[in-house]
Amino acid sequence: MQAGFSFSIQSRQGKARAASYQTPHGLIETPAFVAVGTQASIKSLSPEQAKDAGTQVIFANTYHLYLRPGQDVVAKHGGVHKFMNWHAPVLTDSGGFQVFSLGASIEHGVGKIANIFPGEEGGILSSAAIRSKKGKSLVKIGEDEVRFRSHIDGSEHIFTPEKSISIQRQLGADIILAFDECTSPLHDKRYTKKSADRTHRWAKRCLDYSASHDPVHDYAQMLYGIVQGGAFQDVRTESAQVIASMPFDGIAIGGNLGNTLTDMYAILDWTIPELPDDKPRHLLGIGDIPSIFEAVERGVDTFDCVSPTRNARNGGLLKRFDDEGKTLDKFRINIRNAKFADDTRPIDEDCSCYTCKHYSRSYLRHLFKAGEQQAHSLATLHNLQFMADLMTEIRKSLHEGYFVDLKRDWLEREPAT
Amino acid sequence: MQAGFSFSIQSRQGKARAASYQTPHGLIETPAFVAVGTQASIKSLSPEQAKDAGTQVIFANTYHLYLRPGQDVVAKHGGVHKFMNWHAPVLTDSGGFQVFSLGASIEHGVGKIANIFPGEEGGILSSAAIRSKKGKSLVKIGEDEVRFRSHIDGSEHIFTPEKSISIQRQLGADIILAFDECTSPLHDKRYTKKSADRTHRWAKRCLDYSASHDPVHDYAQMLYGIVQGGAFQDVRTESAQVIASMPFDGIAIGGNLGNTLTDMYAILDWTIPELPDDKPRHLLGIGDIPSIFEAVERGVDTFDCVSPTRNARNGGLLKRFDDEGKTLDKFRINIRNAKFADDTRPIDEDCSCYTCKHYSRSYLRHLFKAGEQQAHSLATLHNLQFMADLMTEIRKSLHEGYFVDLKRDWLEREPAT
Numbered sequence: 001m002q003a004g005f006s007f008s009i010q011s012r013q014g015k016a017r018a019a020s021y022q023t024p025h026g027l028i029e030t031p032a033f034v035a036v037g038t039q040a041s042i043k044s045l046s047p048e049q050a051k052d053a054g055t056q057v058i059f060a061n062t063y064h065l066y067l068r069p070g071q072d073v074v075a076k077h078g079g080v081h082k083f084m085n086w087h088a089p090v091l092t093d094s095g096g097f098q099v100f101s102l103g104a105s106i107e108h109g110v111g112k113i114a115n116i117f118p119g120e121e122g123g124i125l126s127s128a129a130i131r132s133k134k135g136k137s138l139v140k141i142g143e144d145e146v147r148f149r150s151h152i153d154g155s156e157h158i159f160t161p162e163k164s165i166s167i168q169r170q171l172g173a174d175i176i177l178a179f180d181e182c183t184s185p186l187h188d189k190r191y192t193k194k195s196a197d198r199t200h201r202w203a204k205r206c207l208d209y210s211a212s213h214d215p216v217h218d219y220a221q222m223l224y225g226i227v228q229g230g231a232f233q234d235v236r237t238e239s240a241q242v243i244a245s246m247p248f249d250g251i252a253i254g255g256n257l258g259n260t261l262t263d264m265y266a267i268l269d270w271t272i273p274e275l276p277d278d279k280p281r282h283l284l285g286i287g288d289i290p291s292i293f294e295a296v297e298r299g300v301d302t303f304d305c306v307s308p309t310r311n312a313r314n315g316g317l318l319k320r321f322d323d324e325g326k327t328l329d330k331f332r333i334n335i336r337n338a339k340f341a342d343d344t345r346p347i348d349e350d351c352s353c354y355t356c357k358h359y360s361r362s363y364l365r366h367l368f369k370a371g372e373q374q375a376h377s378l379a380t381l382h383n384l385q386f387m388a389d390l391m392t393e394i395r396k397s398l399h400e401g402y403f404v405d406l407k408r409d410w411l412e413r414e415p416a417t
Numbered sequence: 418m419q420a421g422f423s424f425s426i427q428s429r430q431g432k433a434r435a436a437s438y439q440t441p442h443g444l445i446e447t448p449a450f451v452a453v454g455t456q457a458s459i460k461s462l463s464p465e466q467a468k469d470a471g472t473q474v475i476f477a478n479t480y481h482l483y484l485r486p487g488q489d490v491v492a493k494h495g496g497v498h499k500f501m502n503w504h505a506p507v508l509t510d511s512g513g514f515q516v517f518s519l520g521a522s523i524e525h526g527v528g529k530i531a532n533i534f535p536g537e538e539g540g541i542l543s544s545a546a547i548r549s550k551k552g553k554s555l556v557k558i559g560e561d562e563v564r565f566r567s568h569i570d571g572s573e574h575i576f577t578p579e580k581s582i583s584i585q586r587q588l589g590a591d592i593i594l595a596f597d598e599c600t601s602p603l604h605d606k607r608y609t610k611k612s613a614d615r616t617h618r619w620a621k622r623c624l625d626y627s628a629s630h631d632p633v634h635d636y637a638q639m640l641y642g643i644v645q646g647g648a649f650q651d652v653r654t655e656s657a658q659v660i661a662s663m664p665f666d667g668i669a670i671g672g673n674l675g676n677t678l679t680d681m682y683a684i685l686d687w688t689i690p691e692l693p694d695d696k697p698r699h700l701l702g703i704g705d706i707p708s709i710f711e712a713v714e715r716g717v718d719t720f721d722c723v724s725p726t727r728n729a730r731n732g733g734l735l736k737r738f739d740d741e742g743k744t745l746d747k748f749r750i751n752i753r754n755a756k757f758a759d760d761t762r763p764i765d766e767d768c769s770c771y772t773c774k775h776y777s778r779s780y781l782r783h784l785f786k787a788g789e790q791q792a793h794s795l796a797t798l799h800n801l802q803f804m805a806d807l808m809t810e811i812r813k814s815l816h817e818g819y820f821v822d823l824k825r826d827w828l829e830r831e832p833a834t
Contacts, residue, residue, distance in 0.1 A: 040783070044790040046771075049463075069783040073759045077777060085775040342490050354463075358502040360494060366457070366486040373461040373790055 002220035002249055005174075007280050011399045015272065015299040018398035021280055023089040023174040024219035025081055027056075030280070031296045031394050033287065033387040034059045034091055034304035040074070040084040043309055044376035045384075047086040053353060053381045054388025057089040057174075059304040062167055063098030067150050067157075071170035079172025079217045091282070091304070092173040094164045094206075094226070097182045097254070099148045100139060141181060143198065161205040165223070169210075172217045175282075177252055178206040180226040185256050192230040192256075196239045199228045203246055222249035224282060231258040233270050240274035250280040253300070261291060268298040275299075289331050289390065293407040296394055308387050312379035315368050317347050318386035320410070327413055335379065340365040353385035354378075419637035419666055422591075424697050428816045432689065432716040435815035438697055440506040440591040441636035442498055444473075447697070448713045448811050450704065450804040451476045451508055451721035457491070457501040460726055461793035462801075464503040470770060470798045471805025474506040474591075476721040479584055480515030484567050484574075488587035496589025496634045508699070508721070509590040511581045511643070514599045514671070516565045517556060558598060560615060578622040582640070586627075589634045592699075594669055595623040597643040602673050609647040609673075616645045617659045624663060639666035641699060648675040650687050657691035667697040670717070678708060685715040692716075706748050706807065710824040713811055725804050729796035732785050734764050735803035737827070744830055752796065757782040770802035771795075 001007065004024040011018040021028040035042055035050060037058040042050045050058070060080055065071060077083040080090050140147040145160045164179035180199040183192050203225050210223050225248035229236030243251060253271055257264040264286070275281060280301045286292070287305020295303065308318060315336040322328050335347070346356040347364070355364070355378040367375035397406040418424065421441040428435045438445040452459055452467060454475040459467045467475070477497055482488060494500040497507050557564040562577045581596035597616040600609050620642050627640050642665035646653030660668060670688055674681040681703070692698060697718045703709070704722020712720065725735060732753040739745050752764070763773040764781070772781070772795040784792035814823040 039787040039789055040780075041787075041789040041791045044794075046466075046791065046794065064787075068787055069758065069779065073779055073783070076759055077761055077779070083777075083780055085780075341486065342493055344494055360500075362486065362490055362494070363457075363500055363502075366490070370456040370458075370481075370485055372456055372458040373793060374458045374463065376790060377461075377463065377794075 002222055004220050005222055005249070007250075007278065009278075011401075013398050013401060013403045014297065016296050016398055016403055017299060017301070018395045019280070019301060021301070023222070025090065025174050026088045028089055028302070029056065029392075029395055030301040031292075031391055031398075032056050032302045033292070033308075033391050034282075034302055035384055035387075036304055036306045036309055037084070037086070038306075039064050039068070040080055042380070042384075043313065044373065044380050047084065047088075049354070049377070049381060050086075050384060051088065053384040054392070055088075055384050056388075057091060057302070058086060059091050059093070060084075060171070060173065061098060062092045062095035062164065062171065065092075065171055066095060066167050067152055071167045075170040075172070075216060079170075081172065089175070090173040091175040091302075092168050092171050092177065093284070094177040094179040095159055095167070096146075096164070096180045097284075099146055099159055100141075100182050143201070146181075161202040162209040165206050165209045166213075169213070169216045169221065172219075173221065174219075175222045175224060175250065178203045178223065178225050178248070180228055180254060182255050183228065183230050185231070185259055187230065187256070189230075189232045189235065192228075192232055193235045196228040196230075196235055199226065200239070200242045203243060203248075207246060207248070222280075224248055224250040224252045224280075226252045226254045226284070227271055227275075228255040230256040231263050231267060233266075236267055236270045237274060240271040244275050248279070250282065251275050252282040252284050254284040257286070261288075261294070264291065265294050265298070268295055268300070272299045287387070290411055292390070292394070293411055296398075297403070297407060308383040309380050312383040313376045315375075315379065316383075317364075317379055318383045319348050327410075335361060335364050336368050337365075347382055351382065351385065352389070353382045355382040355385075419639055421637050422639055422666070424667075424695065426695075428818075430815050430818060430820045431714065433713050433815055433820055434716060434718070435812045436697070436718060438718070440639070442507065442591050443505045445506055445719070446473065446809075446812055447718040448709070448808055448815075449473050449719050450709070450725075450808050451699075451719055452801055452804075453721055453723045453726055454501070454503070455723075456481050456485070457497055459797070459801075460730065461790065461797050464501065464505075466771070466794070466798055467503075467801060468505065470801040471809070472505075472801050473805075474508060474719070475503060476508045476510070477501075477588070477590065478515060479509045479512035479581065479588065482509075482588055483512060483584050484569055488584045492587040492589070492633060496587075498589065506592070507590040508592040508719075509585050509588050509594065510701075511594040511596040512576055512584070513563075513581070513597045514701075516563055516576055517558075517599050560618070563598075578619040579626040582623050582626045583630075586630070586633045586638065589636075590638065591636075592639045592641060592667065595620045595640065595642050595665070597645055597671060599672050600645065600647050602648070602676055604647065604673070606647075606649045606652065609645075609649055610652045613645040613647075613652055613656045616643065617656070620660060620663055620665075624665070639697075641665055641667040641669045641697075643669045643671045643701070644688055644692075645672040647673040648680050648684060650683075653684055653687045654691060657688040661692050665696070667699065668692050669699040669701050671701040674703070678711070681708065682711050682715070685712055685717070689716045704804070707828055709807070709811070710828055713815075714820070714824060725800040726797050729800040730793045732792075732796065733800075734781075734796055735800045736765050744827075752778060752781045753785050754782075764799055768799065768802065769806070770799045772799040772802075 006022040009017045009019045019030045034057050035055045038061045074083045145158050161179040168176035179202050181195045183195050225243040227240045227243050229239035282302045283295050283300045287307050316332045317335050318332050340361040343361040397403040423439040426434045426436045436447045452472045452475050455478045491500045555566050562575050578596040585593040596619050598612045600612050642660040644657045644660050646656035699719045700712050700717045704724050732751050733749045734752050735749050757778040760778040814820040
């Protein structure tokens, strides 16, 4: 474990565990939800507002910050914490996911990763080329490096494992991720295996770079390896074994997690038993409530996902029960609905968030209909508080031994009447 | 003076005065800047953030709140303060300005009031009709009522003086305004005089309606008359005399204030000597720094203007001096400028605002370039604090007798070198 860090498991129930995760920028009580602040800002909130809503740790994106404002600018401020005035733990990804999805797609209308064509072989630098529907090569993946274009201005850039770690060290997050190729459900087993093997070679290069360079800032960083292998059991299991055998500080589970929640649960069942018990485990990009319960049960410690904050900005407010006490579909209401026009009640009478303490459904709907930015802020505050409160309840249930009951309570649906 | 209100002049220098203005929702120390919260939200800020930035009182728009969410919805919450969680003084306008500008223009591409054709006579209901460039009549002004179309959905609505007051009583602001016609610089003297006479008859109807109806909420409201008369000295002077002679609780100066700052200063010179000394005076829609100094010197107590908050959202940050100590043009910088890309200094080292305490120019520029909503929040906080600090300094100068020197210090420019 790096200096300034400790990961101490306090309670267990089956494979699930609750831990105290100390970082140079403060404590993370796990299981924890990591709020997304892609461009070094939690969209529509000040850091103090996010903190007040129970947010312990945030996720910023290396790809975005590399392109804008640039890691040198962030480093000049003393790192991402000082740059954005967030004096609590931060995690950055490696840039890989965006290189392989956003970089290849956004400005070219091919959507996100699921819509990108599987790569084809060819070229000295590239063993695979992801192409836009127009046939123009936008990402070239080689053994040594990945070439991609900026979604902002189309300029060409190169990432290597070493460069990703170098950028992340300048950004200065507490937790950083090894550079990996994120395959899609459209990739076949042969390609997925080939890609995972390369990701393992890149993982070693990330560790070597890290071991041979002094920290940029005056604190250490935890470097996580990433398990790949798609939805193929033997590839996924092997990837877990390889990454587990390397001297990473923690493990992230990434890549293609299958097409259904059941696929994902199976992937977790293959992966987690291969991982060391004493290292923290992060599940990348997952934040829906059933998945959180299922993944915690299987031994995941932390989660990140844009959905609570993105849904908030679309008027999707997290809530467990409807006004008749029935479990809500997808655990949310759409506050833009006309039925809330003169509803003076808070979103949730039992919620402790700032929004529920001070504002009515009617006012929130008004802000959304009127296009006011405060709509986004108030909705985001509520959703982050909801996630924080859920994780607090999960931690409590692990400490007190009722996690299985809590999970059943949350996920069991009333029979159709 | 209405119950729960007092307006007590504490200091004077020439015609300028500093007062303590007590309202049912708290104190306003004048001269004061009134921050605009058109749709019952100060764009991009929570009420607590606006308060922390020194905002004492806000301005909400009756036209907007009537159309959306409707005054009944606001009243059901117990009034605009509770609706929007702003527990400090609020002022609403009469809806007149928007009826005569927005209502007639926004959806029809004729821009704001200066681009609206002067009215023409005709019809039973209308003594003037403001038409869109397509020739379609959008606003019909009659002696009894004004018909207009919503800029949201084109639906037809009718305002009368009584209706404006009735809506404003439901909204429940501390300070409300009589319904007036707001003429434009394109209106000739004959029309401006005719319109001012009608505004005076409407003023009486507003007072009569107010006197014959019990308050909607459990506190009184101050009703201000509005001086019209355009930039014509005899019409403006007569309007000031007529409005001053009526039992209003305060006086607002509105309408066409001429084409230049010099015109406006002349209008204030004609108007203010006609007004009672003991009633508060509000100058509508003005918030640039030279005008504030000139108007305070002539005896204005309060000001409202969208410019500090609107400019903030465009990256225009208020600042007195540049980095070489020279007075800045228009007292602002454009934070989007490339020269701020790696500038780790705050906007203003001497500013006490949250933004300057915690963020660099570089970070602010990054948020603007990246399209993050926090750009608007942080910029708005700074600009509101700037206005609050300016008004605090003006009040102090009046209490301590150095207002004239302060004004000279702020407005005198260095000679060109």
